[in-house]
Amino acid sequence: MPPTPPTAGPADPAAFRPSPAVPRPVQVCIVGGGFGGLYCALALHRRLGKGTPVRITLVEPRDRFSFTPLLYELLTQELAPWEIAPAYRDLLKHTAIHLCQDWVERIDLGQQIVTLRHGPPLTYDYLVVAMGSQLRPPSLPSSQTHTLPFTTLHDAEQLERRLGDLDSLSQVRVVVAGAGASGVELACKLSDRLGARGQVTLVDRRGEILRSYPSRLQRAAARALAKRGVEVYLNAAIEAVEANGVTFGYEGKTRHAQADLMLWTVGTVPRSWPGNDAPKPTLMGQCQVLSTLQLPDHSNVFVLGDMAAMPAPGRDRAPATAQAAYQAGPAVAHNILALIAHRPLKPFVYNHLGDMLTLGQGEAVVCGFGLCITGRLGGFSRRWAYWLRLPTAAHRWRVLKHWLGLKA
Template sequence: MNKPITKICILGGGFGGLYTALDLSRLTAVKSGQWQITLVEPKDHFLFTPLLYELITGELQRWEIAPSYRQLLTGTQVNLKPQKASNIDLNNHRVYLENEEVIDYDYLVLAVGVRNRWPAIPGLADYGLTFRSLEDVEKLQTAIHELETKGKSSINLAIIGGGPNGVELACKVADRLGKKGKVHLVERNEEILQNFPKSVRVASYRSLLAKNVSLYLNTGLKEVTANSMTVCKDNTNEVISIDLLLWTAGTQAQDWINNLDCQKTAQGKLLTRSSLQLIDYPEVFALGDIAEIYPSKQVIPATAQAAYQAASVVAKNISAVIRKKSLKPYYYLHLGDMLTLGKQSALVSSFGLNITGRLADIMRRFVYILRLPSKRHQLKVFQHWAKKILLRLRYSQVLSNTKSVEYRLHIRRGKRQKGE
């Protein structure tokens, strides 16, 4: 008698969900059809968010950081369901999709990530832009291009939030605008990158100041209009003229996640065991921005690095549960920090070693290429990157040779003129 197929449903195709699916797809039980994996993701492209900033300056192309799920899942046994989840019946093991389709599961992975949170600041939702998707990049590029074509002498752009997203964005936008623009970075705390090592903060400060970015620390946003923002520091308001405003300071869970009948934190995160299983539902795993381990003294950042590590643990633990083996606890290992600090410039800080500039940019890019979801796509991007570097080197060599020839001709002409 054939064993029933074990159904594994994964909600969300970001780092947590996609990498869990890919790890599971390599197992014999999946390849043989004993386990069935369904990945529910409404978008048609994966997004490698750490490299999203490079699209602003044209250092990378869209296809390099946003391969299609069809491409990434080719050759695997993962079934892609291009839909959005609307609700989950945890007791009856059912996922409800927005198109009214229902998916039954034996094991469920929640990796849907978070969405933007707009606090009740007058004008923010009307005039603010976000930076989390390809659509956001296109909106920003279009807005900057329109301002440039109008012939504005100076473009003023404000970024709210001095975390890694805000700092990296400020550096890239400052390089994109150059002398044509001015970037204002607003942070409500005493320092930018508050949870980062001092060495990272210092290097970031230097880069921002070198790019003439105006820093507003201990400063809150009070109001946004079509051409200005009002900020407040020490109970004193200041009105600053701006053309664009980017909001990077807050996120929140999807509405249906908030409605799930399970244990959550005061902030609405799903509480899990160290194995990343929901406390009340051991057949359900949660990871990424929507989950928090209880009890845990470890601070796990909401980063791609953390989600990547968690995905590996979830895949192993699902396999262990099915095979009735012992489960592995998730311990986040901080491998270091990598930030882009502008065009062809970055910071790499790992195990006491700090590198900045062009070398750090190459290291960061190389590490991220190795983290792309498939070997095929890694190779494709690496070849494209290597080709661009070789072309740049050849151009530099030709330019150098041309200057050398011009210099020799200039010397010869000078000698002839003296001998006349």
């Protein structure tokens, strides 16, 4: 389901009273330009009054933001790359946010210094770390050689090139490893993209698709896969990945699925803390944070998104999703301004409103508030909900004009 702003109210710019003893702008450094980092930077910028002495620096090595839940629409040409992957410089050009396009090599919490790969080091008064997650290291080294991932715009472009290479084939055999959200969405989109030429197989070692999702959503996904003729093998442990396909155990026998194209969507892990000065991680590899998303031993450092074990009512932690990171960004912005102005901080309250998945071209399932919408209406609802959460008003307006066929 679409992410929503956190329940904590916005900071009151009029209440912002920086200490007169500070001779220079307060330095806020935000590491990572995904849903957590970018939306935190934008929220900070919006809530600062004119002339407020705060300098916001966003450190991100990529040149484009990726609205990852809509990456799948690129495969069926329902959306163009510029719609879901706008350039950071375009998003930030009318703001006072400074973009530093570089990699972070090390964070020194004691000295309050961020060391970059190419540029000079950055000092900070307040630090936000939101570097997200990455694909889980494969248990089968050959999977990296013979399969493609699908988590970034670069991955989508790489897959598009590979599909172009297969255009001459009368039949295209695709194997998708992993029946989580990404695997199911890919299987449906690729089946629609390839049509009668496509033979799509979905393999997962667990006993059900979309294991962590509500049963209604699982049933909708199962119907969508069956409608498209996608072969689904559950309780199937992959034993080998070769150039021509995947070998897996199923019902006590060894099977081999021939493939012209293989995609690997088997889980993600939080990105590692840069350098040796890392906070002690949880069992899931995330940073332990307070309810305000601060590090326990460093009140001026916030960690959010996939890297943090963010609190959530009724759960041990918030899910590692765009929805959770989107909500956390403005909450951290509020608390940074509260710290600067010597006001009380507010705890982050994750509000899970439901789930959304695309289930083919123009179709989706949207579950929340006791309702479950599927098919074309689900597809429209999902697209509209995500449009509302594109990063800036200017970009939303440009995308909407394109959808309505208006002149840009």
